[in-house]
Amino acid sequence: MADNSIESLDLERAPERLGDAAYREMKERIIRGVYRPGHKLTVRAIAQDLEVSTTPARDAINRLTSEGALVYAGPKTVVVPVLDAAALREITLTRLALEGLASEQAAQHGAPADVEELKSLQKLINSALDDKRYTDALWHNKEFHFTIYRLSGLPQLVSMIESLWLRIGPSLHNLYPEFAEEKYGVRNHEIAMEALAERDAASLRAAMENDIRDGYRRLKRANLERDAGRSS
Amino acid sequence: MADNSIESLDLERAPERLGDAAYREMKERIIRGVYRPGHKLTVRAIAQDLEVSTTPARDAINRLTSEGALVYAGPKTVVVPVLDAAALREITLTRLALEGLASEQAAQHGAPADVEELKSLQKLINSALDDKRYTDALWHNKEFHFTIYRLSGLPQLVSMIESLWLRIGPSLHNLYPEFAEEKYGVRNHEIAMEALAERDAASLRAAMENDIRDGYRRLKRANLERDAGRSS
DNA sequence: GCGAGAATTTTGTTGCAACAAAATTGCGAA
DNA sequence: TTCGCAATTTTGTTGCAACAAAATTCTCGC
Structure with missing residues (x-):
């Protein structure tokens, strides 16, 4: 041997x-x-x-x-799965646990350059939303999140999170354009960037969790409307 | 169509x-x-x-x-992977997040019959340990944990946890028999069963987290010893 | 029109051979 | 012995044909 x-x-x-x-x-x-x-x-x-x-x-x-x-x-x-209420809830609970953990860990490794990168990603999100390029907005939003998660230094965790995004991704596309009207997530992202700059793990986690919960509420509402519309 | x-x-x-x-x-x-x-x-x-x-x-x-x-x-x-310190830590952090979540959710669905099942599983663990049948002990221990996790009613979460156990499983086998000397996990399991009977989500989560942390400490120690032994 | 059931088409799985590439073994020189 | 390198074997991937089974289409009777 x-x-x-x-x-x-x-x-x-x-x-x-x-x-x-x-x-x-x-x-x-x-x-x-x-x-x-x-x-x-x-x-x-x-x-x-x-x-x-x-x-x-x-x-x-x-x-x-x-x-x-x-x-x-x-x-x-x-x-491609059509998520029902139970599946949506389950994925959200899991996302909160995993992305919350990743955010917490990321706070300990964030450097100024990372905050800059997030800022420029946020600009991309904003202008995509302004131009109603929703697919692009979604894509940059994903990059924003994963830029943070990758800072955790936990690659296996990041890929588990990726598989969760793969599960909700398709449903998100059915949400636009109403989804974007209110400049989804901007406020949470701003808080997240501040928290990362200050290496405030609890705040960063809270901001990311809020972002996830926001999305969840919108998805749930959209699903309810779809189901109501179907039974008519 | x-x-x-x-x-x-x-x-x-x-x-x-x-x-x-x-x-x-x-x-x-x-x-x-x-x-x-x-x-x-x-x-x-x-x-x-x-x-x-x-x-x-x-x-x-x-x-x-x-x-x-x-x-x-x-x-x-x-x-089959040989886990290094970083991988071990990452898996443990993820396990705490996911198995903690599953435990919390399980507390809301536990019925008396479930507690009984856990008790009989614990007996199997104990007698396996007494007879030094470590592979069996590990197997029943796994069943104990997953019996709880399945109560969460979140099947996708359970299968994510399964894949984490698949990653640490092999390393656990390298731990025995020293691993078992102290009747690993018995105390935590007892607290978990009590907590489930009382539907005390926080306690159940804490007990399961402690169990995970216990195992982590032992694995880390064993890895250190192995690495020390190899360099000599 | 419309549903039941047969006929037809489409589909996933499986086993396998060929191929390129990597792992292993063997060998010889220092 | 030990190291480098070449010869040999082993290995994973890929493409494909055959097969059974499921999905779809068509037809006929009502």
């Missing part, structure tokens, strides 16, 4: 598989709202879209399914 | 794929300590072990890898 004294020194040694690329592309499409809730996905269609064979396409779909980003709507039918 | 007014009514519709069975079997083997940290896994070997072809075996390994239960030690080398 070889001497493997390095052991835990080998980080980020994942090779670049075709299936990984397919997975990443699918992920981005889901977050960007290309596939809306209820959209049915088939292996062969994805393979054609991404110009790969069925194997990597199937890999990507399976991975997304096991993460909860896609769900079975039948034995041979995989769709 | 068909009328799909059922939408979110379709739960648990996953078909039984061969790859799923392979995944579950691998998961159990990892938790039970069949594969120890550092163990190298190959597609063809797993396929032979589980008596399936390479495709389902590969599916299982990929899924486990994307969950973090297995890691790359090289471009073509997948191993």
Whole structure:
């Protein structure tokens, strides 16, 4: 047996598989709202879209399914999930726990340069909202959050949070444009930036939690309206 | 297009794929300590072990890898992870957040029958420890925790917690038998059962968090000793 | 029109062979 | 012995065909 004294020194040694690329592309499409809730996905269609064979396409779909980003709507039918009230609540509770933790930890590592980056991201969000480019606003909003979470220095935690965003992402797209009217989240983001500058963990956590709760309320309201509209 | 007014009514519709069975079997083997940290896994070997072809075996390994239960030690080398101090800390922080949340929610749904089930699980743990059947003790301990977590009524949360246990599981096996000397966790479990009977969410959470922290301290100590022993 | 059921098409899974690339082994020089 | 390097073996990925099963379409009777 070889001497493997390095052991835990080998980080980020994942090779670049075709299936990984397919997975990443699918992920981005889901977050960007290309596939809306209820959209049915088939292996062969994805393979054609991404110009790969069925194997990597199937890999990507399976991975997304096991993460909860896609769900079975039948034995041979995989769709982008339509979140019901219970699922929405569960994801929100989990987000509060995980993103709250990440925020707290991030407060301990925030440098001035990070605050600057957040500021410029916030500008991007604002101007996207002004121009009614809602998909862009959502994207920059995601970057804002994850810029903070990455500061936690806890990469596995960050990727768990990512999988939660993958689950709510599609529903968010169904919310716009009403969602944006009130300049969603701006106030919370401002408080978050201040808190990070002051390395105030509790305040940063509170600001991020408020942001999550705000979004939750809007999503819930939108869902109720949709369900009411459907039964008529 | 068909009328799909059922939408979110379709739960648990996953078909039984061969790859799923392979995944579950691998998961159990990892938790039970069949594969120890550092163990190298190959597609063809797993396929032979589980008596399936390479495709389902590969599916299982990929899924486990994307969950973090297995890691790359090289471009073509997948191993059961050897946790370093940083990874151990990160998992513990995440466990505290997620298992704390699950405990809190569980407190609201605990029925007398559930407390009884926990009591009988605790007896199994105790007798396993007395007989020095450490693998069994670990297994029943896992059941104890998840019996509580499942009471939360948040299935997605529970499966996220499962994936965390998959990550620390192998390391736990390297801990025994010293690990068990002090009747690990018994006191915390007793408090947890009382708290559940009284539907005291804060106490239940505290008890479970203490249990997690206890385990963390032991793991950290064992890791330090191992590392010290290796450099000599 | 409309629903039930058959006929047809589409779909996911599985096993496998080929290939490139990585891991391992073997060997020889210092 | 130990180190470097080449030969060899092992390995993961990929594409694909076959198959069973599910989804869809079509048809016919009412």
